[in-house]
Amino acid sequence: MIRPLPPLPGIDSATAPTPDDPGYSDWVERVGFSPAGVDRGLIWDHLHRSPEERLLVLEQHTAALLSRGGRRPEIL
């Protein structure tokens, strides 16, 4: 079961476009990513985890990268 999340700050879910609207993809790119290209949804999801869950995710990702012999990239 995927955890429900509140809308990103500044987004009104009642008036937001849906995947059926032609401009939906452009809208997602505009509001879902920062000007630097950072996925705001990924951060929003992480912010709604407990510190313990965040550490577990970090350990899982680090273990997976190390098991493949990798040391980069350092971004999930």
Add this chain to the structure above:
Amino acid sequence: MDDVQKFSELLELLAARRINYVLVGGVAAALAGAPITTYDLDLIPDPDRSNLDRLVSLLLDLEASYADPAGRHISPNLERLQANRMNLFRTRLGRLDVAKQIGRGMAFEEAHRRSSFVQVRGVEVRILDLDALIESKEAADRPKDRAVLPILRETLRLSRARDQPPKCAE
């Protein structure tokens, strides 16, 4: 030793040995909500002599050795911790970096003032606040710091927005 990284176990051991420190770097950023990964645990210990003695004792129990570019086995001791700005260790639980200061000279006192507690597996962990982490990454200004800065800045923006009380409709 380089193919393991047991952040939780390291944090539990630091608490069990009553070592006073501020967690900085990638693990602190991840605990603060940034979706990043890292390979080492970075901390600034309280420079109090007895605290550093406890830290050296833990490092020795963890079979810590300096991550020496020349491949020598160099063990930690009090004098080295006190003298070096940065001490990079390989331990049996993974990489552990002990800093005297980070960024533009941020030492324990300032880091402690700009930190807060998070609870992880029953352990209270003191982590450097995100804005201070961003400052330290900006000051370090290495390629890996520049790569992660946009994520940290966006995490700070979103965490502040999340913590704002909802606006009431009239």
